[in-house]
Amino acid sequence: xxxxxxxxxxxxxxxxxxxxxxxxxxxxxxxxxxxxxxxxxxxxxxxxxxxxxxxxxxxxxxxxxxxxxxxxxxxxxxxxxxxxxxxxxxxxxxxxxxxxxxxxxxxxxxxxxxxxxxxxxxxxxxxxxxxxxxxxxxxxxxxxxxxxxxxxxxxxxxxxxxxxxxxxxxxxxxxxxxxxxxxxxxxxxxxxxxxxxxxxxxxxxxxxxxxxxxxxxxxxxxxxxxxxxxxxxxxxxxxxxxxxxxxxxxxxxxxxxxxxxxxxxxxxxxxxxxxxxxxxxxxxxxxxxxxxxxxxxxxxxxxxxxxxxxxxxxxxxxxxxx
Amino acid sequence: xxxxxxxxxxxxxxxxxxxxxxxxxxxxxxxxxxxxxxxxxxxxxxxxxxxxxxxxxxxxxxxxxxxxxxxxxxxxxxxxxxxxxxxxxxxxxxxxxxxxxxxxxxxxxxxxxxxxxxxxxxxxxxxxxxxxxxxxxxxxxxxxxxxxxxxxxxxxxxxxxxxxxxxxxxxxxxxxxxxxxxxxxxxxxxxxxxxxxxxxxxxxxxxxxxxxxxxxxxxxxxxxxxxxxxxxxxxxxxxxxxxxxxxxxxxxxxxxxxxxxxxxxxxxxxxxxxxxxxxxxxxxxxxxxxxxxxxxxxxxxxxxxxxxxxxxxxxxxxxxxxxxxxxxxxxxxxxxxxxxxxxxxxxxxxxxxxxxxxxxxxxxxx
Ligand SMILES: Cc1ncc(C[n+]2csc(CCOP(=O)(O)OP(=O)(O)O)c2C)c(N)n1
Ligand SMILES: [Mg+2]
Numbered sequence: 001x002x003x004x005x006x007x008x009x010x011x012x013x014x015x016x017x018x019x020x021x022x023x024x025x026x027x028x029x030x031x032x033x034x035x036x037x038x039x040x041x042x043x044x045x046x047x048x049x050x051x052x053x054x055x056x057x058x059x060x061x062x063x064x065x066x067x068x069x070x071x072x073x074x075x076x077x078x079x080x081x082x083x084x085x086x087x088x089x090x091x092x093x094x095x096x097x098x099x100x101x102x103x104x105x106x107x108x109x110x111x112x113x114x115x116x117x118x119x120x121x122x123x124x125x126x127x128x129x130x131x132x133x134x135x136x137x138x139x140x141x142x143x144x145x146x147x148x149x150x151x152x153x154x155x156x157x158x159x160x161x162x163x164x165x166x167x168x169x170x171x172x173x174x175x176x177x178x179x180x181x182x183x184x185x186x187x188x189x190x191x192x193x194x195x196x197x198x199x200x201x202x203x204x205x206x207x208x209x210x211x212x213x214x215x216x217x218x219x220x221x222x223x224x225x226x227x228x229x230x231x232x233x234x235x236x237x238x239x240x241x242x243x244x245x246x247x248x249x250x251x252x253x254x255x256x257x258x259x260x261x262x263x264x265x266x267x268x269x270x271x272x273x274x275x276x277x278x279x280x281x282x283x284x285x286x287x288x289x290x291x292x293x294x295x296x297x298x299x300x301x302x303x304x305x306x307x308x309x310x311x312x313x314x315x316x317x318x319x320x321x322x
Numbered sequence: 323x324x325x326x327x328x329x330x331x332x333x334x335x336x337x338x339x340x341x342x343x344x345x346x347x348x349x350x351x352x353x354x355x356x357x358x359x360x361x362x363x364x365x366x367x368x369x370x371x372x373x374x375x376x377x378x379x380x381x382x383x384x385x386x387x388x389x390x391x392x393x394x395x396x397x398x399x400x401x402x403x404x405x406x407x408x409x410x411x412x413x414x415x416x417x418x419x420x421x422x423x424x425x426x427x428x429x430x431x432x433x434x435x436x437x438x439x440x441x442x443x444x445x446x447x448x449x450x451x452x453x454x455x456x457x458x459x460x461x462x463x464x465x466x467x468x469x470x471x472x473x474x475x476x477x478x479x480x481x482x483x484x485x486x487x488x489x490x491x492x493x494x495x496x497x498x499x500x501x502x503x504x505x506x507x508x509x510x511x512x513x514x515x516x517x518x519x520x521x522x523x524x525x526x527x528x529x530x531x532x533x534x535x536x537x538x539x540x541x542x543x544x545x546x547x548x549x550x551x552x553x554x555x556x557x558x559x560x561x562x563x564x565x566x567x568x569x570x571x572x573x574x575x576x577x578x579x580x581x582x583x584x585x586x587x588x589x590x591x592x593x594x595x596x597x598x599x600x601x602x603x604x605x606x607x608x609x610x611x612x613x614x615x616x617x618x619x620x621x622x623x624x625x626x627x628x629x630x631x632x633x634x635x636x637x638x639x640x641x642x643x644x645x646x647x648x649x650x651x652x653x654x655x656x657x658x659x660x661x662x663x664x665x666x667x668x669x670x671x672x673x674x675x676x677x678x679x680x681x682x683x684x685x686x687x688x
Contacts, residue, residue: 029531029532029534030531030532030533030534032538033533033605034532034533034534034605037532053538054533054534054538055538056500056503056531056534056538056539056540057469057500057501057503057504057531057539058503058504058505059504060505061505082467084467084468085467085468087468088468088504088505088506119389120388120389121387121388121389121390121451122389123389123450123451123452123454124449124450124454124466125454125466125467125468126389126467291669292669292670292671293449293669293670293671294449294450294671296448296449296450296662297389297440297446297448297449297450297451297452297454298440298448298449298451298661298662299388299440300440300448300661300662300663300664301448301449301662301664301667303664304664304665304667305664305669
């Protein structure tokens with residue numbers, strides 16, 4: 001088999017879900033014959049007639065439709081054209097999907113796929129990382145796969161779960177990441193993964209930032225440091241145990257996220273480590289996030305706005321000197 | 323600052339020699355009837371938009387523009403007809419395919435190129451790009467991508483004028499037929515109807531929303547029927563016929579200006595390019611391209627103007643040459659301009675903390 005991209009893994013997971021579960025259907029703008037803005041549903045409309053449908057530009061109604069169908073026992077997948085446009089369906093996601101099980105005892109098994117994160121020239125409305133916003137709401141599972149393997153297995157898992165899942169797939173990884181084959185086994189749901197073992201400091205990251213963290217860790221080997229990288233995989237639920245175990249080994253923590261820092265995933269990780277593992281820390285825990293402005297258009301600004309391998313490496317050097 | 327931005331298009335039309343309607347800054351724009359002057363000016367702007375957009379496509383293909391390029395080819399007649407009937411003091415919120423309308427309202431070749439190329443001298447300073455540009459404090463709103471969002475924003479501008487007792491201003495905005503499916507659009511239209519605001523909303527029904535044909539977008543046979551549901555006046559224009567667009571939209575703007583309330587204009591046409599320059603639009607059937615919808619509004623306008631004796635072939639060719647030269651020269655100039663330097667940014671999103679306000683209009687001074 002030729003190399004499988006992160007994007008193709010998402011397409012193949014949807015294909016498998018459609019094949020194996022008659023309750024699955026996909027609804028989203030331009031996803032039918034056109035195969036989606038990014039081609040994540042290429043050929044699926046032809047292969048599964050009537051189950052991969054073009055939606056009008058009506059995000060609120062698209063999510064509402066998914067909720068109603070989920071209540072009836074279907075397993076809808078909603079593709080947002082860009083994560084940024086999910087704000088137009090925000091009310092249905094956070095007030096209806098997220099609250100349904102708690103209020104009524106009826107589950108709401110749906111997946112909202114969010115093509116997330118920045119790319120050069122994307123600008124303020126085609127670049128956002130929205131995991132923290134959705135993770136804020138009890139009742140929503142938020143997945144942020146960083147690898148081709150996870151993109152595949154976690155999307156299948158998302159479809160199988162009985163709760164609404166916000167699936168944050170990173171556009172920057174779509175074509176860049178490749179794997180030779182797809183796994184048959186899945187890591188346990190909600191479990192973080194040690195992406196790289198080390199003893200001097202822990203970097204907690206997720207989605208595209210895992211790769212920036214790994215590159216920074218590699219860079220720091222030249223300084224004689226051995227950095228551990230934890231890939232959260234899902235940001236809600238969050239695997240505090242794996243994080244604490246890593247910090248217990250290293251004594252130092254840097255959390256990296258592409259979203260804004262305010263009330264974000266990095267803040268949550270640090271709050272948990274500070275409250276539950278204060279004694280494990282040899283230095284104040286640090287975070288590195290996007291700068292606190294909208295995501296800028298010009299690639300020169302964008303490249304500084306988001307954390308990169310070199311800014312992660314700088315933060316690590318500072319942390320190691322504390 | 324304000325004056326410079328606004329004087330520019332009038333100044334340019336005056337240099338055409340034969341256009342004499344604009345002696346200095348006009349108090350009002352031309353009357354809505356299709357006059358020789360506004361038809362000539364509209365055609366000239368369409369030509370500028372077309373040639374500029376062709377350059378944008380070239381810059382995109384050569385990797386100079388990063389991200390995306392979304393063009394209005396085939397929609398210039400409709401677009402220009404709204405921009406040209408608005409005037410200083412009005413509120414204008416153009417959308418994706420409105421290069422022509424933007425230029426009629428006062429935007430320039432220079433600032434368009436600066437925005438696409440991310441020049442730090444442009445109005446958006448590299449912070450936002452391409453079609454996401456404007457000067458809100460001058461009534462020229464900078465669209466967000468989320469379709470439908472600008473209708474209510476324009477309503478707000480008009481409410482402010484009403485609160486202050488200012489009369490005679492009009493708001494104009496455009497949207498594709500796909501964008502009419504958003505909750506924002508419905509809410510904005512309904513609100514405009516309730517408040518009886520002087521807004522003109524132009525729907526460019528180009529039959530596709532990206533790849534999605536109209537039968538997957540809405541079930542009503544005619545979008546114009548929605549006007550009644552919103553309690554607003556509906557009008558139809560022939561989207562690729564400049565004379566018709568100028569007349570219909572001109573009347574809509576006059577009606578709104580004279581207190582007749584919101585106006586919805588629906589026009590059928592085709593975009594003669596992909597959704598963006600990355601898209602070959604193979605989903606548009608050949609039969610549709612060959613139908614009257616697929617006729618190029620720029621060619622049609624030229625023919626009509628020549629037939630009416632409002633323009634000569636030599637003039638049209640001369641204009642093309644002048645515009646091509648201006649686009650080329652401006653492009654070379656902008657390519658040499660400074661791009662934003664991350665180390666000089668204040669990385670601040672708050673007005674109350676802004677230390678770089680003074681840079682905002684720097685570009686205009688140069
Ligand atoms: C709320 C929202 N959802 C999705 C998109 C992504 N999107 C950008 S343009 C577009 C198609 C727009 O079609 P239409 O309104 O008909 O305008 P046209 O492109 O045909 O001019 C879509 C779906 C968006 N911009 N806003
Ligand atoms: Mg359209």
